[in-house]
Amino acid sequence: MGSVKRRVAKDVNELFGLAARHIAAAAISSVNERGRFVLALSGGSTPRGVYRFLATLDMPWPAVHLFWGDERCVPPNHQDSNYRMVRESLLDEIKIPKENVHRIMGELDPPEAARVCAEEIQAVFKSPTSEFPLFDLILLGMGPDGHTASLFPGTAALNEASGWVVANEVPQLNTRRITFTFPLINAAREVMFLVAGSEKADVLGKVMEGDPAYPSSLVRPKGDLLWFLDRGSGSGLGKEPDEKS
Ligand code: 6PG
DSSP, X not given: OOOEEEEEESSHHXXXXXXXXXXXXXXXXXXXXXXXEEEEEOOSXXXXXXXXXXXXXXXXXXXXXXXXXXXXXXXXXXXXXXXHHHHHHTGGGSOOOGGGEEOOOTTSOHHHHHHHHHHHHHHHHOOOTTSOOOOSEEEEEOOTTSOBTTBOTTOGGGXXXXXXXXXXXXXXXXXXXXXXXXXXXXXSSEEEEEEOOGGGHHHHHHHHTTOTTSGGGGOOOSSEEEEEEETTGGGGSOOOTTOBO
């Protein structure tokens, strides 16, 4: 694994700005080095503020490819759709070629949606299926149970070792989800977690200690791992030598 760094913001608004500016800087650096920026977005609700801020920044959108790290099994205009959340907070505000927006088709049968998403990833990276593609940046959230993307405690997808995107039964939510797998996430050049709220502080401490009972602990990218926290979520953590806040 590359370096592990934390940024602790004083509140969520500062957190949104820090995270959005980091994404924009990563995009500019990636386009300069490799001619494009392949980014996987997180779902949930916290990232909404990051995406709104990102929409105001100078981004090389024509050279950006957007994927989603997971999706609910609903149509794109459903209130639970991660695509809809990103469309409302970001896509409706920017000019990005529509062929660069690779939503997970939650309206399809979940295994078919996972297959189509993996095909789109392969088409962008043009990499053989035997090698995990290297996303430039994967943005993740963390739930109060330590889940990330749709990799929930005790679910089958936690053990997926070869697939890039899978359908995952989530009994605790009585639903199915489509999600990136750990090997795909861990192949990334950089992974950034966005975690806010004191209700996540205890679990975050366990994740930082590497407790495998909490799936976010299993995110150990070949590249760098960055934690973007607020004072609530980071309240249980000691200061790190390189921690900037
Ligand atoms: C989803 C997300 C999920 C999310 C966490 C945290 O589809 O819900 O991908 O993994 O990141 O549940 O969500 P919040 O940051 O909104 O608490």
